[in-house]
Amino acid sequence: MTYSPLHLCLLFSSALFCIGLIGALARSNTILVLLGVELMLNAANLNFIAFWRYGPPTAPGTGVIFVIFAIAVAAAEAAVGLALVIAVYRHHRSIRLQDANQLKG
């Protein structure tokens, strides 16, 4: 069986997703966890573009527009997430996830 480019793109994005997942699970530094999540989000975006390029024809530009919105939301997520990291650091003097296990500051 030969694989179409769409297969390759999807394999690429699944591998990227899993790298992000492993990173988010294995590391305990909050910033690295956030970066892992960001990578998973990017893998999802990759799929949208792959299907837009090779998938069955749909309304023009649906995939592209979805990715544009996803990028905008990801930027907001990164800004708020890293602000939270800084706030956590100020409370606990540490950004290890294990140290931030209290609800009361």
Next chain:
Amino acid sequence: MIPLLLIAGLTLATAAVALALRNLIHSALLLIASWAGIAAFYLWAGAEFVAFAQVLVYVGAVSMVVLFAVLLTRRSRDDISVAIDSPARGIAALLTGGAVLGVLFGAVISSPLGAPAAGARPSLSVKELGLQLMGPHAAALLIVGVLLTVALLGAVVIAAGDRTDAAERKPEGNP
């Protein structure tokens, strides 16, 4: 096909190395390289606008936020390097990730994705994209604008903390 394999290889390698390194700054910079690789993929797929937006947002903006966060959350210079945690945690993560990878790969390979119709390369000029955004997706665009504003204000409020001495400082200006 070769460009795709090259891009994919570089992106995956930088991402994997980034999440395995001990030096946080190196991790962040390598991840930025991997984001740039994703932008290269978009460019290869013909989504020019998205590729440039990806570079502008990730390499230009998110990277700066990440690097600032790294520098603001360390006590000494050597704090930059973080040790890998317990091996048990790493092994568990690898197992989970491997399982997900296996499932995803199996699903992708076994699914009959037909070859694309010949010459059906979709193209989307920036003008069409703009019309789409301003027409059918105008509401979503407005909501994203509100979301970004709220996120910006929220990030500033969260990160600014509650120090009062900043407010007591005298206003600047020449005497």
Next chain:
Amino acid sequence: MNAALLFATTGSVLETLPVTLRDLVTGWLPEPLRWLVNSLVGVGTLLAVIGLLFAYLTLAERKILGRIQNRPGPNRTPIPFINLRFFGLAQPFADGVKAITKEDVVPDGADKVLHFLAPVALLAFSIMTLGVIPYGRHLVLLEFDAAVLYFFAAGAATELAVFMAGWASRNKYSLLAAMRALAQLISYELPLLLSVVPAVMLAGSLALPAIVEAQGGWSYGFLPQWHVFTPWGFAGFIIFFISALAESNRSPFDLPEAESELIAGHLTEYSGFKYALFFMAEYFGMCALSGMGVTLFLGGWQAPLPFLEFIPSYVWFGVKLLSLLLVFIWIRATFPRLRMDQLTRFAWKFLVPLALINLGTAAFWSLTAGWSGPLQFVRWAVALALVLVPFTLLGRRLSAGVAPRTYRYAT
């Protein structure tokens, strides 16, 4: 009549001369190879011209600064072998030889890889920004549908190189200065982008050649329809120019490398050729931003008057670019450096609101494009008011409480 015809034909021949020359060289090659060689020739020519421009810009800067400060500037370097001084025209090459032969010092605790990578990355990104600018009617190296976005994406990536330089040096001054530089670059990215949006809006395209085409023609027979000759375009150009000064770390916004406060900022630990690379990247960035300003607001390669159209387009572009660069130098000689708080306050409280209001002005201008007769005066008056009133009000608020310094022991 014959003379006019002669002018027209020589004009069109000169206009296509670069392309003709290139095709003469590469015309016999088979197709895929020909495309490759054409691209390489284009890139090579661009790098050679901009490199030479960089070399003589440094000399011009030193000479002009010298004249403004009432001293001659560098004039001793003779041309090799013939021993002719000729205003020190060989100075840039002597500087280059000096930079190359200097010792390259890398601090002991530095992050060696990043320390090396920073100048290279900075130069690479600056060169990338140069690629999309239309230097003439037929001289566009990279044609993108979203060229403006490409330009600013590549420009945003230079911030990363500044951070790398500051962090890799393992020097407190470097890191502090890099953080200052980043704060400045990010603050001024905003008005820069916002001032560009009206030009894109009015041309209806993100492609730079289309934006230049949109500025062709003359209203009333003599006034070029360049964007700078409209109220919103004028305000946009001023905002763009100020932001460009800040983005290229030029005086009066040269805080990142303020020699008197921060030694040389993120360049402290760089010497020899790496320092020269940084210097080069800074000038390339300046050229790219000036080229962008010329393209977006000053009509790109369009001639200023109808009867001057026989002069080829790239000459016009060059003239405009050079005059803008000279203004950069002139400003460096004239203004004192801003303080950090003044710098950020100026960006966020003055330039950003003005740029946002300017967006509204441009929208009004494009909506009233059909007005004619006496309504045109109304159009101009309303647009001018939309530019000038916010400028005055914001300027008053910004300078409130700031009075000229009074000296007690001196006059």
